[in-house]
Amino acid sequence: MTTSSKSALTQGTVVTGRWNGGRYMIQRLLGRGANGVVYLVKQLDNAKLYALKMGFDTVDIQSEINVLKALQRQGRRRGSAGRDLSYLVEVDDYSLQGREIPFYVMRYVKGDPLRSFLAKRGGPWLSIAGLHLLRQLRQLHENGWVFGDLKPENVLVSPYGEVELIDYGGVSAIGRSVKQFTEWYDRGFWGAGGRTADPSYDWFSFTVVCIHLLAEEPLKRAATQLPQMRSSSDLLAIIRSEPALAPYRAWMERAIAGKFGDTAEACQLWKELVTSPLSRRKPRQQTPRWMLGAFALALTLLGCAIYLTLGF
Ligand SMILES: Nc1ncnc2c1ncn2[C@@H]1O[C@H](COP(=O)(O)OP(=O)(O)OP(=O)(O)O)[C@@H](O)[C@H]1O
Numbered sequence: 001m002t003t004s005s006k007s008a009l010t011q012g013t014v015v016t017g018r019w020n021g022g023r024y025m026i027q028r029l030l031g032r033g034a035n036g037v038v039y040l041v042k043q044l045d046n047a048k049l050y051a052l053k054m055g056f057d058t059v060d061i062q063s064e065i066n067v068l069k070a071l072q073r074q075g076r077r078r079g080s081a082g083r084d085l086s087y088l089v090e091v092d093d094y095s096l097q098g099r100e101i102p103f104y105v106m107r108y109v110k111g112d113p114l115r116s117f118l119a120k121r122g123g124p125w126l127s128i129a130g131l132h133l134l135r136q137l138r139q140l141h142e143n144g145w146v147f148g149d150l151k152p153e154n155v156l157v158s159p160y161g162e163v164e165l166i167d168y169g170g171v172s173a174i175g176r177s178v179k180q181f182t183e184w185y186d187r188g189f190w191g192a193g194g195r196t197a198d199p200s201y202d203w204f205s206f207t208v209v210c211i212h213l214l215a216e217e218p219l220k221r222a223a224t225q226l227p228q229m230r231s232s233s234d235l236l237a238i239i240r241s242e243p244a245l246a247p248y249r250a251w252m253e254r255a256i257a258g259k260f261g262d263t264a265e266a267c268q269l270w271k272e273l274v275t276s277p278l279s280r281r282k283p284r285q286q287t288p289r290w291m292l293g294a295f296a297l298a299l300t301l302l303g304c305a306i307y308l309t310l311g312f
Contacts, residue, residue: 008037015041015052015103017092024052024105035060035169040108050089054103060169061102063179065091067145067171068104074143109164111156115213123214123244125161127274130210130248132163134270137202138263145171146197148178150205151185152213172197184208184223192232192256200258203266207255211235214244232256247273 009015013026024041030051031038041052055061068088089105111117118125133155140147147154149170156164170180178186178195185205187193192204211219215238222234239245239252251269260266 008032009039014044015094017090017103018095018100020090020092022090022092022105024050026052033167035064035167041105043105049108050105051108052103052105054094054101058102061104064167064169064171065102065104067168068106071140071143071145071168107164109156109166111158111162111164114152114155114157114163114209117157117161118213126210126213127247128161129155129157129163130206131267131270131274132157132161133165133206134263134267136163136165137199137206138267140165140171141174141199141202141263144174146174146178146199147202147205148172148197149180149182149185150202150209151182152209155209174198181205184212184219189223190230190232190235191227192235193258199263200255200260203255203258203260203263207239207252208235210248210252211238211242211245215242218242247276 008029009026011026011028015024015026016022023044025044027040027042027049029037030040035057036053036055038051038053041050042048043050053061053064055064065088069091072088087107089107091102091104093100094103095101112120114129117129137147137150147165147170149167154165154167156166158164170178172179174197176197178197178201181188181195183189185208186195187201187204188195190208193200195201208219218238218241219235222230222238225234235256236253239249239256245252251266251273254260254269255266260269
């Protein structure tokens with residue numbers, strides 16, 4: 001695909017599907033990645049907002065669509081009330097300057113990427129967002145898929161810590177090779193295992209994502225060593241020494257070693273640590289009064305989110 005599909009469509013442009021005739025008006029650009037451009041659009045028939053992704057490459061976007069369709073079918077078959085049933089809205093082509101550009105329409109996820117969410121809310125919110133993220137991964141794994149390219153940019157978080165995975169371009173069937181990955185979060189990069197798609201591949205990436213978000217500097221130092229020096233021991237050393245990771249230490253050691261029975265167990269253990277006293281311990285140093293107030297408010301909000309998530 002040439003630059004015509006890579007350059008952004010302007011606000012107000014109406015994208016009409018060639019085969020189904022769906023009409024979507026571009027509201028604004030949501031983001032741009034390696035595989036496509038994503039717009040916020042309004043469906044003209046019902047004025048609902050959606051996210052519309054236009055692919056740069058027909059093969060890449062088609063494989064993403066195939067995964068989303070398969071997830072939808074599996075969700076229907078199992079009668080799951082999961083999100084996948086409504087995530088993919090429609091698939092079509094858009095004719096632009098004599099070219100057919102494949103696109104798909106999906107649910108618009110209103111949220112912040114994981115990094116900005118934690119920057120706004122504070123590190124302890126990783127407990128709740130992490131639990132939601134693990135539940136999303138469990139759903140995928142139980143349906144026979146591995147997410148593969150797990151990284152902070154592919155995780156959008158709602159104000160209460162609910163999580164949506166976006167970008168299904170890296171999803172692979174369990175047992176196949178992981179088809180898309182990003183160095184730091186890749187088990188192979190750390191010499192810690194192969195790139196066969198199995199649930200433990202995602203547990204590993206999940207752990208490096210958490211380390212990246214809570215202990216960026218030591219991770220950066222370890223990742224920029226010579227490849228022959230790099231190993232999972234570097235990650236374990238960070239996990240064991242960084243105070244911000246202390247609440248998650250035991251869980252992360254198991255994740256790096258791939259030692260959960262399945263992702264349901266990984267979720268259960270994460271849930272237990274989220275509710276353990278260590279993860280809720282308050283900082284001890286002298287803190288200005290206004291900051292204590294803000295901290296108390298943040299703790300209350302976090303408490304509410306945990307309450308809602310765990311369904312007490
Ligand atoms: N459903 C959605 N709702 C809201 N925003 C979205 C949605 N899907 C994607 N985005 C935004 O668009 C950006 C690019 O989307 P996406 O990651 O799917 O593209 P990509 O080309 O596959 O990216 P990558 O380079 O990571 O492979 C995302 O970072 C996000 O900000």
